[in-house]
Amino acid sequence: MSEAAQLAAGIEALGGPGLVACAVWIGAEGAPDCALAPEEARAMARAVPARRAEFAAGRHAAREAMQRLGQAAQPVPMRPDRSPHWPEGLRGSISHEAGLAVAALRSGGAAFGIDIAPAAPLDRDLHDEIAALGELDQPVPGFDRGMIARLVFSAKEAAYKAQFPESGLVLGFEAMRVEITATGPAGGGLVARLARPAGPYGAGTAFRGGWRRIGARFAVLMQAPASAAEGCRPGFALRNTASRGRARMASRDGVS
Template structure:
């Protein structure tokens, strides 16, 4: 697992958040009965990823001072967090991360991990708005399309805790600043978020992994 990635993310995190990691390549151990039910028909790789996410989440719960608890999967496939807790789970490139906080402090959290590779060209139009596609064509690194995808995924997760609405990729338009920060502007109505809401986040790369982080403080 990437110690550099974990350290870089922790340097960005506000206070009152807990980040924990697990290996998604390890055996699918430690599932509680309520969790194992959801994976009864899953292929082995999916079971390992799911179990790693739950192990990381329980480690983060312990950091928050919360007792161990089951984290079942809701019908919409989102984690069902223990009362008083909100969080996000992501896995990719040989690492699984869980980021948790208390729901009295945080309205939503979003974390996404992606390989540091360009998106396939035939998916760029699906992921990127016309304005974003224009910036992608000017990007010498070839990674901007994947960074946009990663930022949108993290934003979707963060807002979903409040809206329970699945957005399309063109419902958000992302712009980056020189320091790795980004703003994801909502281009549609998504109660409780009105159009033109801007979600602030951070994007980073360590080695062959891209990460994006969005935290929504409770107002």
């Protein structure tokens, strides 16, 4: 199985029954011809070639996933808020990393977000930007602090994408705290809790998912609760949640 196929299969395993994922190489020899539909191309009119290539690859992967769901391949234009405008009845998410674009879709259900990231330590200079006090002290077998930071970063990116369809809010990294659960050498569970209300989601709302280490990459998927009230913990308040930085999430993939 190719690296791209392994990554797609890992995301499908994280998403459970009904979710399909497709991964395509970006601009590499043998990569598919990822032409954009006119309504998609308008968003890339001023983009540099590299950004246009990753955007086109993500849309190509999304259309492949639609066909695997038994639906006709349709354009996925960009909304004014930069989120994908999915065809009616579909939930989806797109991520890009180091030459690969991945799209995951399912029919209906709760919103979700995916993120793919290098399985390498996050730069030390970014730790205080993305993590709350104590958030990087969680034990993960075989991981140093930099690797835990990478996983926390990726989980927040994916959870941000999961909350955006209902809240429409751009959140900073300090808006969530990640718990790493049931860890093993190649994967585990994740919970991201909101530190404060976001649209219909109350403080303490849990976005749940997991991670897999696939080759040189992490694959992460986080899901919103089925209803805004379902994932909320009454009276929840996080202590020491404020990270020193005010960086915003979804810096790499928009809100795909």
